[in-house]
Amino acid sequence: MTRVLKYILYDILRTRFILLYTAFLFISTFGLYQLDSDSGKVVLSLLNIVLMVVPLVSTVFSTIHFFNSYEFIELMLAQPVKRSTVFLGEYMGVACSLCVAFVTGVGVPILLFGINANALTMLYTGVTLTLVFVSLAFLSSVLTRDKAKAIGIALLFWLYFSLIYDGLLLWVVYSFSDYPLEKITLVLIAFNPVDLARIIMLLQLDISALMGFTGAFYQEFFGSYLGIVLSTLVLFIWIVLPIALAQRIFNRKDL
Amino acid sequence: MISIKQIDKKFGKLTALENVSLELQTGKSYALVGPNGSGKTTLIKSILGLVIPTSGDILFNEKNIRHDWKYRDKIGYMPQIGHYPENMSIGQLFDMMKNIRGENQRIDEELIDAFRLYKMYDKRMHALSGGTRQKVSAALAFLFPAPVYILDEPTAGLDPISTEILKEKIIHERRMNKLLMITSHILSDLEELTNSMVYMFEGKVHFNNTIEQLKHETNEVKLSKALTTFIRQKELVASVSEV
Numbered sequence: 332m333t334r335v336l337k338y339i340l341y342d343i344l345r346t347r348f349i350l351l352y353t354a355f356l357f358i359s360t361f362g363l364y365q366l367d368s369d370s371g372k373v374v375l376s377l378l379n380i381v382l383m384v385v386p387l388v389s390t391v392f393s394t395i396h397f398f399n400s401y402e403f404i405e406l407m408l409a410q411p412v413k414r415s416t417v418f419l420g421e422y423m424g425v426a427c428s429l430c431v432a433f434v435t436g437v438g439v440p441i442l443l444f445g446i447n448a449n450a451l452t453m454l455y456t457g458v459t460l461t462l463v464f465v466s467l468a469f470l471s472s473v474l475t476r477d478k479a480k481a482i483g484i485a486l487l488f489w490l491y492f493s494l495i496y497d498g499l500l501l502w503v504v505y506s507f508s509d510y511p512l513e514k515i516t517l518v519l520i521a522f523n524p525v526d527l528a529r530i531i532m533l534l535q536l537d538i539s540a541l542m543g544f545t546g547a548f549y550q551e552f553f554g555s556y557l558g559i560v561l562s563t564l565v566l567f568i569w570i571v572l573p574i575a576l577a578q579r580i581f582n583r584k585d586l
Numbered sequence: 587m588i589s590i591k592q593i594d595k596k597f598g599k600l601t602a603l604e605n606v607s608l609e610l611q612t613g614k615s616y617a618l619v620g621p622n623g624s625g626k627t628t629l630i631k632s633i634l635g636l637v638i639p640t641s642g643d644i645l646f647n648e649k650n651i652r653h654d655w656k657y658r659d660k661i662g663y664m665p666q667i668g669h670y671p672e673n674m675s676i677g678q679l680f681d682m683m684k685n686i687r688g689e690n691q692r693i694d695e696e697l698i699d700a701f702r703l704y705k706m707y708d709k710r711m712h713a714l715s716g717g718t719r720q721k722v723s724a725a726l727a728f729l730f731p732a733p734v735y736i737l738d739e740p741t742a743g744l745d746p747i748s749t750e751i752l753k754e755k756i757i758h759e760r761r762m763n764k765l766l767m768i769t770s771h772i773l774s775d776l777e778e779l780t781n782s783m784v785y786m787f788e789g790k791v792h793f794n795n796t797i798e799q800l801k802h803e804t805n806e807v808k809l810s811k812a813l814t815t816f817i818r819q820k821e822l823v824a825s826v827s828e829v
Contacts, residue, residue: 334685334686334688335686338682338686342671345673400671401669402669402670402671402672403671405636405669406669406670406671407686408634408636409658409663409665410658410687411655411656411658411659412655412658412686413655414655583638584638585597585631585636585637586636586637
């Protein structure tokens, strides 16, 4: 496993994309700290980057990387190497390098300007979201043989969770506003990892009122602590489920 | 050594293998022949576990390969078209393969020397010609001594001198009592390299016996003639039974 992982990491580092991503995150975080002295506001602005950019980059990079290492995967599978070793190696390689990039890019400025619980929560949600979207990207990569199609599916996941889902949720809440919807929305939110990450962050920042209806209800229902734990658990399912499914498909795939 | 038991493989509607059963024994060398698209590569990939059969089992040393992967260190495989990480150099590729196999593995660099590949160790894979790529594939297949060698069109695209080098290597391995399975469309090569023949057509095995037997059955001296006669006879029988 470690031997395979070594070559995967080596391959990822050579593309320099990860370095660019780190630099981008570093510059934007640094810039935001320069613009505002209130760390709470900085974290809130950063949250938007985390919720939009991190999933997008994770999705696209993972899918492209998977298809670019197809030859490597094919070569390995003719060797005495387990299929799951190769697949999980790829997952770990991509997920680790993206997480390290995120933690370095955002974490170093945070360290410089003063570390606090809010900033740490943000690092944590960023890492979790990275893992979730790498999982989803791997799932879309094994669903098809065509690179363009796989990137399309992966982007659709991103678009769906970042934009479309919220729209649908809003529509549901609006159309059925005559009914008591609190608990249903609560359940519906669990189906969107981006919303879950947002909730963790907002519960931490204690500004859930800003989030309106669901946020307020969430806070009232669970209180900050329980809310964070519960969202984390559901996010964990969002990481494990897609990658487990992808692994199952990959184990039966013909090369 | 390898027993293939009634395997079927379907790609969607297309049937690539239909009820294929074969017994491959140590010390024998098999020529796998058949027209394009007859399922030769699919069969080979099934043995390697790269393609998962729709039904049926493949046993390697009496062990089902379905959830096994360790058996693959007993197979040296040369693919028909070698896909390698494009931005790696030849040297890095060989180093990686040795590294992944582990330290205490015996290494056979005869072909690397014979093909003078060490002179091109810095060349990247994407800059290689088809023939050089084929040489790399061959050298990789024989890099780790194994009791079984499976070669998918080994001499396609090689220049005459390299073809001879590779053939000598194959004959050398054959003398060491190993199991060889070679697909090729060049029957004169197969006549030199193998003694048994498996003829596949439309995903089914139509002949599985020694080359001597085939020649005897068809009353021919050369393998190419014997095979064409065999196919004609088959076709004749098929057309008669249709009527």
